[in-house]
Amino acid sequence: MAEKLKVELVTPYKKVLSEEVDEITATGALGEFGVLPGHAPFLTSLKIGELAYxxxxxxxHMALNWGYFEVENDTVTVLVETAEKADEIDLERAKAALGRAETELKGLTPEDKNFRIYEAALERALIRVQVAGKAARR
Structure with a gap:
């Protein structure tokens, strides 16, 4: 059994992370999960959330926006739409996006065609604010 996990995290635009890590956690479609070296192979979808290693x-810590997470032979492959490291997130911009999404959602009902768009924007902004706050505490 390996002592480390090899992690490759890629967006459509660039490779964001290529590291050997001790452990990794992420937010899957069914909730948060963690992976240690020697983990059984699996594949899951990711929702908007945090990835920590x-x-x-x-x-x-990183903020992720939708994707897939695969574990095989102590190699973790993460394919996501976007990924931001905690120290790269502009906290003021994230807070502004949070405010805009909250304002837009106030006037909508779940049946409105734009409701899910602003709901996802709110979720992304919340995660970005939370993750950026973790960089500030270092």
């Missing part, structure tokens, strides 16, 4: 005792 620990490397040499240091925790790192």
């Amino acid at each position: 620990r490397k040499d005792g240091v925790s790192h």
Whole structure:
């Protein structure tokens, strides 16, 4: 059994992460899950959420936007629409997006055709604010 996991995280635009890590957690469609070296192979979809990993005792956090997560032979492959490292998130911009999404949602009902669009925008903004806050606490 390997002592580390090899993680490759890719968006349609670039490779965001290529590291050997001790453990990784992410937000799947059915909830949060964690992976350690020696984990059984699996594939799951990811929803808007946080990905965290620990490397040499240091925790790192990222905000993700939809994708897939695969584990096989101590290699984790993450394919997502967008990924932002905590220290790269503009907190003020994320807070502004949160405010805009909240304002738009107030005037909509779940039956409105734009409801899901603003609901996803709200979820993305919330995750970005939470993850950016973790970088600020370092």
